[in-house]
Amino acid sequence: MNKLSTFLVACAFLLPGCGQETVSSGSPGHAGGSSFADIYAAAEQALAVAEAKRNVWSKTEGLLRDAKVANADGRIDEAIALATEAKLQAELASIQADTEAETWRTRVLSN
Amino acid sequence: MNNKILLLSVIIGLFVGAGATAGPEEDRTVMLEYYTGRFPDVPLQEFANGLYAFDEIAREQWIEMEDFPPYEIAIEDGQALFESPFANGKSYADCFDNGGIGIRQQYPHFDADLGEVVTLELAINQCRAANDEESLPYLIGDLAAISAYMSYTSRGNTINVKVPQDNPSALAAYESGKQYYYTRRGQLNFACMSCHVQSAGLMLRADRLSTTLGHATHWPVYRAKWGEIGTLQKRISECNSQVFAKPLQPQSIEYRNLEYFLTYMSNGLELNGPASRR
Numbered sequence: 001m002n003k004l005s006t007f008l009v010a011c012a013f014l015l016p017g018c019g020q021e022t023v024s025s026g027s028p029g030h031a032g033g034s035s036f037a038d039i040y041a042a043a044e045q046a047l048a049v050a051e052a053k054r055n056v057w058s059k060t061e062g063l064l065r066d067a068k069v070a071n072a073d074g075r076i077d078e079a080i081a082l083a084t085e086a087k088l089q090a091e092l093a094s095i096q097a098d099t100e101a102e103t104w105r106t107r108v109l110s111n
Numbered sequence: 112m113n114n115k116i117l118l119l120s121v122i123i124g125l126f127v128g129a130g131a132t133a134g135p136e137e138d139r140t141v142m143l144e145y146y147t148g149r150f151p152d153v154p155l156q157e158f159a160n161g162l163y164a165f166d167e168i169a170r171e172q173w174i175e176m177e178d179f180p181p182y183e184i185a186i187e188d189g190q191a192l193f194e195s196p197f198a199n200g201k202s203y204a205d206c207f208d209n210g211g212i213g214i215r216q217q218y219p220h221f222d223a224d225l226g227e228v229v230t231l232e233l234a235i236n237q238c239r240a241a242n243d244e245e246s247l248p249y250l251i252g253d254l255a256a257i258s259a260y261m262s263y264t265s266r267g268n269t270i271n272v273k274v275p276q277d278n279p280s281a282l283a284a285y286e287s288g289k290q291y292y293y294t295r296r297g298q299l300n301f302a303c304m305s306c307h308v309q310s311a312g313l314m315l316r317a318d319r320l321s322t323t324l325g326h327a328t329h330w331p332v333y334r335a336k337w338g339e340i341g342t343l344q345k346r347i348s349e350c351n352s353q354v355f356a357k358p359l360q361p362q363s364i365e366y367r368n369l370e371y372f373l374t375y376m377s378n379g380l381e382l383n384g385p386a387s388r389r
Contacts, residue, residue: 054365056357057298089298096295104293107304109141110130 036071039083040064046090053097060089135274135285135375142308142376146324150312158325159383165312166319173387182259182333182385185340189260192253197242203257206238215265215382219272219371221281228284228367232258232342236362249361250345255331259340262330262384270328270382272375288372291365292323297356306350327374329386340385343370 043064050056067082130141146158150165157164163173193211196202204210208217218231229237235257236246247254274285295302304323306315311322330343337345344366348358359365 054359055296058352058355058357059298061357096300100294100296104290104295104302105131107293107302108130108133108289109138109145109304109308110133111141111144 034080036067036076036079036083039080039087040067040071043067043083043087043090046087046094050090050093050097053094055093055097057089057093060086060093063089135282138289139376139378142324145308146311146322150322155379156381158322159328159377159380160386161321161325161329161388162319164322164325169319169389172389176335176387176389180333181335181387182331182340185256185259185331185333185385186263188253189256189258189263192257193260197239197244199242201242203235203238206241207234211261212264213268215262215384216268216271219367219374221273221275221278221284221371223275223278223281226280227364228288228371230344230362230367230370231261232344233362233367235261249342250348251337251339251341255340255342255345258342259331259385262382265382266384268382270374270377270380272371272378274371274375284368285371285375287365288368288370291369292372297351297354299354301354303350323373323376325377325380327370327377328380328382329384331385333385333387335387335389343373 047056047060047064050060063082063086067079067086070076070082071079130138133141147153147155153164160170160173163170193203204212208214215231218234219228221227222229232249232254235254236249239246247257275281292303295305306320307323307326310320313320327343330346331340332343332346333340342361344361347366347369348361351358
């Protein structure tokens with residue numbers, strides 16, 4: 001989590017788009033021994049946290065829907081990869097909201 | 112000012128000072144100076160025309176589009192809707208000051224009884240609710256048409272949004288709108304200000320980015336891309352989507368507070384809606 005946070009802060013000063021690459025690198029490898037159901041539940045929970053912070057990214061819910069479909073179709077690796085990516089996105093969105101809760105002030109125009 | 116913040120300010124190329132805690136009038140003055148400094152050849156009222164204030168090629172196409180204003184039908188439809196009575200015999204005119212004619216410059220305002228910001232679009236639906244009529248969708252359609260007619264009758268009036276100094280809740284609503292404007296969001300990690308303040312006048316793909324100043328003067332808008340008329344909050348939703356942030360509900364508290372801040376920034380400009388954009 002700490003690593004992600006550092007990443008996002010760094011991201012804020014680089015060109016946009018850097019967040020995108022990182023989240024798409026979420027792979028089943030991260031999942032270790034967890035089952036799809038566990039990862040899906042964790043992703044939903046992370047999304048609920050981001051939702052409560054009124055800061056959801058636009059593709060996260062779609063990723064979760066796709067994960068569900070892939071799982072139902074028996075494409076388990078793909079399902080796990082999608083749910084992992086959704087979870088990562090939701091976590092990054094939460095960190096973004098937390099970081100921004102104060103950082104926005106540094107951006108306000110003043111003379 | 113600590114070192115970290117100083118470093119930040121250098122990186123983003125802006126000066127950090129009392130900006131985050133300045134009052135509305137100071138915010139507006141600073142913004143005005145920022146844009147007039149950046150676009151010294153653009154007359155103030157021209158900012159109400161968005162990117163057409165400084166993109167000559169786009170401006171020519173826009174002037175051609177305005178030869179047969181694509182929003183004219185919406186004004187006519189809106190007038191007809193505005194004038195047709197509700198089932199109880201009353202009408203929109205009964206809900207608004209001056210019968211609803213020439214009053215857009217008063218919106219959004221902070222409703223002290225409700226404790227919330229009221230936009231013109233919200234007020235239209237409040238009027239319907241008070242007369243036992245169903246709410247209309249906020250982004251396009253009949254409500255946008257009624258809003259277009261009401262804007263049309265307000266053309267030339269000067270925007271005069273107030274944040275009552277004696278009401279801490281009003282100031283808090285304004286501050287929350289300001290926070291929204293400066294907060295990075297979405298997968299691309301952009302704030303409204305990243306594009307419309309920092310990058311105003313620069314190209315983003317096919318578009319030259321317009322300024323915050325003038326963003327609230329001309330709604331609703333007929334956009335060639337939409338093929339219909341839409342409200343300011345439709346545009347805001349789209350700007351959220353562009354950075355892969357999930358849009359909030361139209362007329363959510365956050366969007367209304369944002370509209371309060373955004374419109375305040377255009378105080379002193381004349382209303383010129385409805386308008387056309389590509």
